[in-house]
Amino acid sequence: MKNSFLLWTRRTLLMGILTSFFGSFLRPKDVLAASDAADVSWALKDSEWKKRLSSAAYNVLRQEGTEPPFSSLLNEEKEDGIFHCAGCDLPLFSSANKFDSGTGWPSFWKPLDKAIDTKTDFKLIVPRTEYHCQRCGGHQGHVFNDGPRPTGKRYCNNGIALTFRPKS
Numbered sequence: 259m260k261n262s263f264l265l266w267t268r269r270t271l272l273m274g275i276l277t278s279f280f281g282s283f284l285r286p287k288d289v290l291a292a293s294d295a296a297d298v299s300w301a302l303k304d305s306e307w308k309k310r311l312s313s314a315a316y317n318v319l320r321q322e323g324t325e326p327p328f329s330s331l332l333n334e335e336k337e338d339g340i341f342h343c344a345g346c347d348l349p350l351f352s353s354a355n356k357f358d359s360g361t362g363w364p365s366f367w368k369p370l371d372k373a374i375d376t377k378t379d380f381k382l383i384v385p386r387t388e389y390h391c392q393r394c395g396g397h398q399g400h401v402f403n404d405g406p407r408p409t410g411k412r413y414c415n416n417g418i419a420l421t422f423r424p425k426s
Contacts, residue, residue, distance in 0.1 A: 300346050300394035311345065318416045319345045319396035322381075322388070327362025330417020335364070339424040341415075345396035348373060350420070351413070357405070359412055364420065366413040367405045374398065374413075389413065 302310070307320050317323035332341070341351040341364070350373045351366045359365035372392060379388035379400065387401045398419045405412030 302394075307345075312418075315344055315418050318419050319394075322379075322397040323416075324399075325363075325416045325418050329362075330364060330420075332364045332417040332420055332422055333362065335422055337422075337424045338426075339422055340370075341366075341420045341422050343391040343394060343396050343398070344419050344421050345391060346394035347421070348391055348393040350374060350391065350398065351415070353422075353425075359405070359414065361412075361414060363399065364415045364417050365405070366415065367407075367409050367411055369413060376401065 304320070308316055311319060314325065318325055335353070335356070337353065339353050340349045341353070341356075342349050349370055351369055355366045355368045357365055357367060369389075374389040375392050375395075376387050376389045379386045389398050389401055390396060391398060396419060397416070399413065399415040402412045402414060403410055
């Protein structure tokens with residue numbers, strides 16, 4: 259039992275390192291980094307995304323970067339409305355599912371139906387669940403298991419990857 263745990267731990271660590279190092283070489287740069295479920299009408303070339311987005315939004319949405327904590331005004335947004343993907347305008351989260359996590363990023367306990375896709379991310383070696391806009395594949399953030407009831411999930415979102423539309 260002990261040897262199998264060590265083997266699993268070493269294998270996980272090695273896979274994380276290899277994925278982190280080689281992941282950027284294996285990902286096609288001129289198409290979406292999204293899952294197969296992404297809408298092909300949003301399969302823009304890298305140069306088109308650069309024209310469409312600010313450099314900070316491009317870094318987060320297309321290169322899976324992270325904005326600094328407490329840098330987004332959406333972290334303090336408290337109106338009723340819907341949060342949309344800043345890349346393609348797909349509705350992702352309802353303000354009814356937003357909560358103050360204290361982390362410095364807009365946080366939600368549940369996305370809208372069919373709004374996001376997930377994948378495992380090994381960039382910090384430890385596996386994390388990353389989520390992307392289901393339509394354009396834009397990186398939004400990571401989901402953690404330390405959120406409030408009823409889901410227990412915390413969808414920790416980059417504010418620059420979102421736009422907000424008030425209900426009224």
